[in-house]
Amino acid sequence: xxxxxxxxxxxxxxxxxxxxxxxxxxxxxxxxxxxxxxxxxxxxxxxxxxxxxxxxxxxxxxxxxxxxxxxxxxxxxxxxxxxxxxxxxxxxxxxxxxxxxxxxxxxxxxxxxxxxxxxxxxxxxxxxxxxxxxxxxxxxxxxxxxxxxxxxxxxxxxxxxxxxxxxxxxxxxxxxxxxxxxxxxxxxxxxxxxxxxxxxxxxxxxxxxxxxxxxxxxxxxxxxxxxxxxxxxxxxxxxxxxxxxxxxxxxxxxxxxxxxxxxxxxxxxxxxxxxxxxxxxx
Ligand SMILES: Cc1cc2nc3c(=O)[nH]c(=O)nc-3n(C[C@H](O)[C@H](O)[C@H](O)COP(=O)(O)OP(=O)(O)OC[C@H]3O[C@@H](n4cnc5c(N)ncnc54)[C@H](O)[C@@H]3O)c2cc1C
Numbered sequence: 001x002x003x004x005x006x007x008x009x010x011x012x013x014x015x016x017x018x019x020x021x022x023x024x025x026x027x028x029x030x031x032x033x034x035x036x037x038x039x040x041x042x043x044x045x046x047x048x049x050x051x052x053x054x055x056x057x058x059x060x061x062x063x064x065x066x067x068x069x070x071x072x073x074x075x076x077x078x079x080x081x082x083x084x085x086x087x088x089x090x091x092x093x094x095x096x097x098x099x100x101x102x103x104x105x106x107x108x109x110x111x112x113x114x115x116x117x118x119x120x121x122x123x124x125x126x127x128x129x130x131x132x133x134x135x136x137x138x139x140x141x142x143x144x145x146x147x148x149x150x151x152x153x154x155x156x157x158x159x160x161x162x163x164x165x166x167x168x169x170x171x172x173x174x175x176x177x178x179x180x181x182x183x184x185x186x187x188x189x190x191x192x193x194x195x196x197x198x199x200x201x202x203x204x205x206x207x208x209x210x211x212x213x214x215x216x217x218x219x220x221x222x223x224x225x226x227x228x229x230x231x232x233x234x235x236x237x238x239x240x241x242x243x244x245x246x247x248x249x250x251x252x253x254x255x256x257x258x259x260x261x262x263x264x265x266x267x268x269x270x271x272x273x274x275x276x277x278x279x280x281x282x
Pocket of ligand 1: 159
């Protein structure tokens with residue numbers, strides 16, 4: 001690569017991390033993010049192993065530690081909330097509760113803030129077209145302007161439109177037959193610092209995870225093949241979950257009540273992307 005002009009698409013964990021490192025190595029970095037502003041939100045992400053090493057090398061590990069959710073382990077519980085199996089971090093280290101549990105928005109923000117002081121961020125922007133010309137990529141942005149880059153890094157997550165454009169026909173999604181609703185409900189005394197996992201019947205279950213803000217993060221899942229629920233309006237998605245969990249015990253009455261309160265609610269299929277190759281050169 002003769003020059004050092006890099007375009008990164010996607011300003012989340014991966015895109016911000018690339019921007020952070022490459023700007024410090026003297027690259028001229030532009031980050032294009034399709035959202036109108038930095039995307040906060042999301043629930044817990046696990047920072048394990050290599051990712052933890054990278055965070056340490058960036059000097060951000062202590063900042064991240066201060067933002068951790070405070071979860072100290074995971075209990076598998078029965079319908080009466082009695083612990084059947086405990087996986088405490090202090091006993092087993094990294095397990096169902098990872099060595100670092102942090103909210104996605106928090107980890108992304110602590111990387112975005114220093115990265116954005118060196119790289120140029122374009123929000124509400126994405127790639128409309130890329131052409132390769134000798135050893136540069138000519139990029140036409142959705143907003144209309146054109147620019148050339150020596151390297152384009154696509155960090156748009158699983159549903160990336162640019163990856164689909166560049167590797168058409170090679171993005172094979174594997175659905176993992178799990179539909180999960182993610183949202184938060186108010187915590188109450190006695191919830192504690194352990195995450196709780198309860199499985200009812202029919203492939204249904206939920207995990208409750210403590211947070212720094214006193215709320216419980218809910219992951220309510222159904223083992224089933226993907227249907228059309230992820231395309232429904234939020235109110236209908238909530239109704240879909242309501243109907244499936246309406247007769248379950250444990251904390252489900254409280255979870256369903258909390259689900260109908262104003263809360264960020266996301267329903268998704270778990271999927272995995274299989275791609276034969278991740279790079280293209282001129
Ligand atoms: C709002 C949100 C909430 C999430 N919540 C969780 C969670 O609770 N738990 C969990 O484990 N994982 C969550 N994830 C996914 C999680 O961030 C990833 O699993 C992991 O952290 C890797 O992130 P990533 O940077 O590769 O991709 P992602 O975090 O998916 O980020 C991709 C970024 O690219 C942007 N983008 C997408 N398409 C384009 C485009 N065409 N042009 C420009 N920008 C584009 C998106 O707006 C997003 O900012 C969430 C992702 C998002 C975006």
